[in-house]
Structures are given as C-alpha cells and as structure tokens.
Amino acid sequence: MTLKFHNTLTGHLDEFISQTPGQVSLYTCGPTVYDYPHIGNWAAYIYWDILVRTLIANDYNVTRVMNLTDVGHLVSDADEGEDKLEKGARREGKTAWEVAKFYSNVFLEGMNRLGLIMPQYITPATEYIPQQIDMVRTLKAKGVTYQIDDGIYFDTSKFPRYADFAHLDLDALQAGARVEFNPQKRNPSDFALWKFTPNGEKRDMEWEFDGRMGFPGWHIECSAMALAHLGKTLDIHTGGIDHIPVHHTNEIAQSETANGVRFSNYWMHNNFLKVDGSKFSKSLGNGYTLDNLEAKGYSLLDFRMFLLQGHYKSESNFTFDNLTSARNRLNNWRNIATLRHQIHDTLQDDNEKGNDDKSISLYATSQAIIEAVNNDLGTPEALKIIDDAFSKIVNAKLTNIHRQAFVQLIETIDAVLGLQLMNTTPDISDDIKRIILERNQARADKDWSKSDKLRDQLLTEGIVIRDTNSEAIWEYKN
Ligand SMILES: [Zn+2]
Numbered sequence: 001m002t003l004k005f006h007n008t009l010t011g012h013l014d015e016f017i018s019q020t021p022g023q024v025s026l027y028t029c030g031p032t033v034y035d036y037p038h039i040g041n042w043a044a045y046i047y048w049d050i051l052v053r054t055l056i057a058n059d060y061n062v063t064r065v066m067n068l069t070d071v072g073h074l075v076s077d078a079d080e081g082e083d084k085l086e087k088g089a090r091r092e093g094k095t096a097w098e099v100a101k102f103y104s105n106v107f108l109e110g111m112n113r114l115g116l117i118m119p120q121y122i123t124p125a126t127e128y129i130p131q132q133i134d135m136v137r138t139l140k141a142k143g144v145t146y147q148i149d150d151g152i153y154f155d156t157s158k159f160p161r162y163a164d165f166a167h168l169d170l171d172a173l174q175a176g177a178r179v180e181f182n183p184q185k186r187n188p189s190d191f192a193l194w195k196f197t198p199n200g201e202k203r204d205m206e207w208e209f210d211g212r213m214g215f216p217g218w219h220i221e222c223s224a225m226a227l228a229h230l231g232k233t234l235d236i237h238t239g240g241i242d243h244i245p246v247h248h249t250n251e252i253a254q255s256e257t258a259n260g261v262r263f264s265n266y267w268m269h270n271n272f273l274k275v276d277g278s279k280f281s282k283s284l285g286n287g288y289t290l291d292n293l294e295a296k297g298y299s300l301l302d303f304r305m306f307l308l309q310g311h312y313k314s315e316s317n318f319t320f321d322n323l324t325s326a327r328n329r330l331n332n333w334r335n336i337a338t339l340r341h342q343i344h345d346t347l348q349d350d351n352e353k354g355n356d357d358k359s360i361s362l363y364a365t366s367q368a369i370i371e372a373v374n375n376d377l378g379t380p381e382a383l384k385i386i387d388d389a390f391s392k393i394v395n396a397k398l399t400n401i402h403r404q405a406f407v408q409l410i411e412t413i414d415a416v417l418g419l420q421l422m423n424t425t426p427d428i429s430d431d432i433k434r435i436i437l438e439r440n441q442a443r444a445d446k447d448w449s450k451s452d453k454l455r456d457q458l459l460t461e462g463i464v465i466r467d468t469n470s471e472a473i474w475e476y477k478n
Contacts, residue, residue, distance in 0.1 A: 003058055003374045005236075006313060007366045008244060008267040009165065013376060018235045024054070024060045025193050025230040027264070028119065029222060029239035032069040033103035034088035037110060039303065039318060040273040040280050040352035046304055047270045047312035047377070049116045054118075054373045057388065058270070064119035065229045070100035070106065070126050071205045072195070080182070082216070088193060108355065110290055114300050115418050116419060117152070121229045125221035127206040129207050132216045132224040136209070137330035139256045156187050159253040166245040167268075191250050192217035219250040226251075227259065237264035241271055250297045270312045276319055288318075302327040308316050308379040308417055310311035328478075329387075330419065335475040336390045337421040338408050341428070342473060343403040362405035365389040365411040373416055386413060395403070398471055428474060432461055440463065440472055 003016040013392060017026050028048050057061050075081035085096040092099060102122065111118065125132070136152060139145050144158040156162045163170050173188050181188055193395055197213040199204045206213040226234055232255075239248060250265065255263040272279070276285040292304055306326035310316035372382035388410065393401060410421050428436075439454035455465055457478060466473045 001058060001371065001374055001453045003054070004376055005266055005268055008269050008378050009264070014266065019233065019265070020061065022059065022061055024055050024062045026062055026064040027222070027226045027230060027234050027237045028064065028066040028245060030066040030122070031107055032073040032084050033107055033209070034084040034102050035103060036106060036289045038280055038289055039293070039363060041276070041285070042114065042290065043273040043307055043316070044240055045111065045116055046307050048116060049414075050308070050312070050377050050379060051238065051372065052117050053418060054377060057370050057416050058374065063230065065121040065123055065225055066119040067221055067225050068104050068122060068124045069221065070124045070217065070218045071096070072106065072125060072221065081191045083203075086204060100124070113290060114304065121248070123225040123229070125216065125471060128221060128225050128228060129216065132230050133151050133209050135220060135224045135227070135254065135258050138227060139193060139254065141256055144185065144257050145193060146430050148182070150182070150198070151192045151217070153185060153190045154193055154250070154253060155192070156189040156253060159257055162189065162249065162253055163254055163255075166249050168245060168249070174291070191219060193254070194219050219247055220254060222251050223255040223258070227255070229315060231306045232259040232261050233266040235297070236266045236268060238268045238270070244269060258476060271315045274315060274317050293360055298323055299425070300331055304425045305330045308383060311380055312377055329475075331478040333386070333390065333419070334425050336394055337425040338475065339393065339398065339401065340410065340474070342412060343398050343401050343406070346447060348353055349385065358400055359402035359405035362402060362409050366409050369416055379417065382417065408450065425476075428463060432458065432463055436465070436472065436474060443472075
C-alpha cells in the first residue's frame with residue numbers, strides 16, 4: 001500500500017519512503033508548558049496521533065520524540081520579551097521550575113485522557129542543556145554565529161537556503177523590520193541560539209556557558225533533542241503551520257549547518273482550529289480546556305470525533321453544536337458496535353473462511369479505511385466510508401453479518417482513529433439479557449402490557465429496544 005503525505009518541504013503530495021524500511025523516525029514540536037492547553041493546542045496532537053496510528057497500521061515501527069518547552073520560549077515568539085515560563089511563575093507566585101513541572105503534568109495527563117499514543121521520548125528542554133550547548137559550540141566553530149550584548153545569534157546570511165523552506169522574502173523582511181528591532185542584530189531574521197541572563201539579574205532557570213549565565217534560545221532545543229534520539233536526518237517532522245516561517249526555518253538552519261545533511265525528509269503541518277469562527281483569545285474567553293468540555297457533559301472522544309471530521313490541513317471551526325453532532329455520530333457508531341454482542345452464535349466463523357458475500361464487504365471496508373488515512377491522513381473520507389458501511393449493517397439482519405469480519409472492522413476503526421469503540425461498548429449483563437428474552441416471549445405471546453412493562457424496565461437500566469421485522473435489537477440509551 002502506498003502512503004502519501006503533503007510535504008511542506010516540496011509543496012507536494014509525496015509518496016512516503018522511510019530511510020530504513022519498516023522504521024520511521026518522527027519528531028513532533030511539543031507544547032510550551034506554562035499554562036493549561038486549550039482545545040486548539042490539543043487539536044494538533046490528535047492529528048499527529050492519527051499520523052502515528054496510520055504508520056503503525058502500515059507496519060512501521062515508529063520512534064518518536066516530542067519536546068516539552070520549559071525554558072527559552074519568549075513571549076514574542078522571536079527573541080524579545082519575557083520567557084513564558086518566568087512570566088507564568090510571576091503570575092502564579094511560583095518558581096519557573098514549579099510552573100514547568102505542574103503544566104508538564106497537566107499536558108501528559110491530557111495526552112492520556114485523550115487516548116494519544118505516547119512518544120518513546122518526551123524531552124523537556126531543561127534536561128538537554130548540555131546537548132544544546134554542544135550544538136551552539138558546533139555552530140560557533142563553523143563560523144555562523146556572532147555574539148552581541150544579549151546573546152549568541154545565528155547569522156542567517158551564512159545559510160544560503162534560509163528563505164527556501166517558508167518561501168520568505170528576506171528583502172521585505174529587512175525593509176519591514178520593526179522599530180524595536182535589536183540594532184545589534186546583523187539581519188532581521190537572525191535568531192538567538194543562547195541568551196545571556198541580563199547583568200544584575202538572577203533567573204530561576206539559568207546555566208553557565210563559557211563563564212556567563214544564560215539560557216537556550218527557543219529553537220535550539222528541537223534541533224538538539226532530535227539529534228540526540230533520532231540522528232541527523234529525520235523521516236518526518238511535524239508542527240503547526242505557524243511554525244513554518246520562524247521556528248522550523250530556524251531548526252533547519254541550525255541542524256543542517258551543524259550536521260551537514262538534510263534535517264527532515266518530510267515536514268507536515270497542521271492548520272488551526274477556530275472557535276465560533278474566531279481565533280483563540282483571552283478576551284473572548286474561548287480557550288476551552290479539556291476540563292471545560294467535560295464539565296459541559298461531553299467526552300474527550302466526542303472531541304476527537306469532531307476533529308476527525310475535518311482534515312488536518314484545513315482550518316476547522318469548533319462550536320458546541322458541531323461537538324453535539326459529533327457526539328451523536330459517535331453514539332450511533334457505538335450502538336452499531338454493540339451488534340457484535342448480538343450476532344447469534346452460529347458456526348459461520350468456523351465454517352466460512354471469510355470469503356463469502358457477508359464478510360467480503362466488511363473486510364474491504366477495513367481496508368478502505370486504511371487507504372483513506374494513507375492518503376494524507378484523510379480522516380473525513382475514512383468517516384464517510386464507516387458511515388456508509390454502518391448504514392448497510394444497521395439495515396441488515398443479524399444473521400447476515402459475518403461476526404469475525406465485523407469485529408475486525410471495529411478493531412480497525414479503533415486502531416486507526418482511536419475512537420475506542422470496543423472499550424466503550426461492553427456487553428449487557430445476563431440479567432438484562434434475561435429481561436430481553438422475557439420481553440421477546442411476551443411479544444410472541446401478544447402479551448402487550450407485559451412487553452411494555454419489560455421495555456420500561458430495560459429503559460431504567462439504560463437499554464433501548466429497537467424492534468425490526470425479525471429481531472429485537474438492544475442499544476444503549478444515550
Ligand atoms: Zn520545534
């Protein structure tokens with residue numbers, strides 16, 4: 001099967017070929033851990049979870065690094081302003097170390113709550129200071145750095161391909177350089193590799209480098225930690241589209257200058273999530289957290305379903321109406337997943353080798369889901385394929401569903417999309433099964449009042465009965 005991803009490096013939908021057959025090295029730019037992540041932050045990690053699941057579904061062994069930025073990310077995203085961690089520390093009356101630890105835990109917990117596959121390496125920048133210093137030394141030795149009052153900078157004019165990745169217009173950047181542009185910098189696009197602690201100040205987080213205290217610039221951590229665990233050339237590097245012109249452009253300049261080879265063969269970038277058509281902003285109060293969604297009665301799987309309805313490269317719009325529709329769709333899917341408990345025991349699994357009419361279309365559906373995500377993580381197409389298959393199943397007689405192929409379909413949906421249909425649709429208890437049988441008998445006996453009474457009893461147990469021409473099918477009451 002062919003895997004294709006939109007590669008920012010080439011601007012094309014490229015066939016994916018890893019450097020080593022069967023192995024993928026993947027780097028994901030992680031969060032800056034100074035505040036609660038909102039759903040727009042989480043969207044990216046859910047999209048990249050689909051990437052990991054897609055690679056695994058194609059039998060790749062994925063080695064993945066994700067950083068936690070716990071130092072050096074300045075408020076302006078450039079090299080001006082306060083460190084976000086130090087700012088968070090002032091806001092909360094804690095040290096930067098305490099803030100980093102607290103929000104790192106919030107983030108890791110959130111990953112678990114969202115059912116995201118954990119990277120093999122989750123690397124806080126503060127734990128890789130020697131590696132970052134090493135890389136700055138390498139760059140210094142290559143003559144591409146210069147030192148000014150507030151730090152050591154990368155001279156972007158020494159990296160001829162600097163503008164290529166983001167198609168930057170460096171002349172326009174020069175002309176448009178802001179008034180507060182640091183006059184000691186040689187070029188507006190030059191960026192800090194290492195910042196000095198200002199004279200007379202003491203930071204919570206600072207390290208000694210060549211006799212002076214300081215801290216790493218924001219970009220160097222990703223280059224250093226990718227090198228430490230994945231080597232000089234990555235198969236895939238992911239991040240948000242906002243990273244293209246500065247952060248990723250700078251990572252490429254540092255890594256390719258230091259290592260002398262291409263930094264990553266594929267670059268994938270996710271688009272933004274908006275809320276009610278607006279960007280996230282403090283003043284709008286629309287930066288919903290995972291807790292906010294749960295407090296309103298939604299599950300985090302509802303949120304996952306909502307996101308998968310859009311494509312990672314397109315802007316999505318979050319509204320609670322959209323989230324409600326996603327929840328309804330997911331509940332509907334769960335009820336269909338329960339049919340596996342209701343397909344009566346026949347010998348079909350043993351006797352039929354899975355190549356009869358009943359099974360063929362289900363096996364083909366599993367295959368089609370994987371093909372949809374193989375085409376640049378086409379989750380909207382995958383969901384449509386599932387809807388089509390499920391609408392046929394819901395209208396089929398149970399005896400016409402091949403149980404083994406059906407279970408495989410549900411497992412494929414869970415493996416590729418992480419919707420946890422198996423986990424969230426347990427079988428009913430024997431007691432409830434007995435009530436259903438009694439009710440079926442009452443109907444057969446045309447004892448309508450007894451049958452109605454038993455139906456009400458089931459409702460109180462959270463079970464709804466759907467009568468078809470030939471069968472009574474149970475569903476969860478949503
Ligand atoms: Zn990064």
